Amino acid sequence: MELFEGDAVRAPSGIRVTSPLRTACDLAMSSTIDRATTWIEGFLRAGLITSEQLRTAVDERRGRRGVRILRRAAQLADPRSESPQETAVRLRLLEAGLPAPDLQIEVRTGQEELIASTTLRIDLGWHTKRKPGEDGGTPGPEGGVAIEYDGAAFHPREGPVAAHDATRLTVLRAHGWDVSVLVSEDLSGDERSFEIEVGRRLGREVRAGPRAAWRPTRTNIFRNAWTRAKEPWWTRWRPPGGR
Incomplete structure (x- = not known):
């Protein structure tokens, strides 16, 4: 996937990894609504992301496949949920x-x-x-x-x-x-x-009809901007201190 500014951070080991915000969004956008909401809740509960950062990230991903699940999960997420x-x-x-x-x-x-x-x-x-x-x-x-x-x-x-x-x-x-x-x-x-x-x-009425089927989002390589660099990123990676 193409990385944008702030999407990559360096771990204590020296390896570059995706930021918590980017990771949470990627997980949610390729998952089912129940799992996506659980992912978002976990990141919020751990203090790795904020609701404001999440709202901005949703706006930035407008039009991409999976953003509807991400947006809905962000709306439904409650970090008090324990499982x-x-x-x-x-x-x-x-x-x-x-x-x-x-x-x-x-x-x-x-x-x-x-x-x-x-x-x-x-x-x-x-x-x-x-x-x-x-x-x-x-x-x-x-x-x-x-x-x-x-x-x-x-x-x-x-x-x-x-x-x-x-x-x-x-x-x-x-x-x-x-x-x-x-x-x-x-x-x-x-x-x-x-x-x-x-x-x-x-004492409340329940909506008629069956439960919704929760399915994961299909990856769309065009709308999600997979990189088409001639040299794949893994050929440029080197271990910390190595060649």
Whole structure:
């Protein structure tokens, strides 16, 4: 690919590599929307790029194949998301026309006798219940509809971890949270099954029709400006200190 000013930086080893911004854009522009959003979130979360830099990069790539995915991923990215699966769940909910959920919601339990934590975090959720404010103040959040994604690698169906997960759900539900637990199978297929169930709990209608097919962008060598230099770049590369 043709490199523009600022696209290449020198690593501590001396090797020239693509900048974080260029790398993030290239990855997103050749990927599916869920993976592209996850890439962007990771770069933002690590502080390697900023939202302002990303907006500028999107504008500079106008008209190139893949820029639509890049632009949409930049709009959807939320660095609070902690896994690709959480991001995919959120994108499916938005695709179904449901309101954007809050992420990493903290729930103060005060039940250390049941679970070894005074605060639990919910992956995604919506506050739908309020408790009266103290001394006539503004009411605070009390509960709502929540989604937890349990990946098989970290949430087995049996054993101490499974028992802890069950206790955790009990505590969250006791604090007013209507929790749905999703697994990988819930994200597969064309039917908006979990989206419809979440919509029912929120009292919202879900868009009709099947889920969108997430496919990667095909590379277009003309619009993406592949270099046609007579001497390929790899013939000019030399190891640091070498010839």
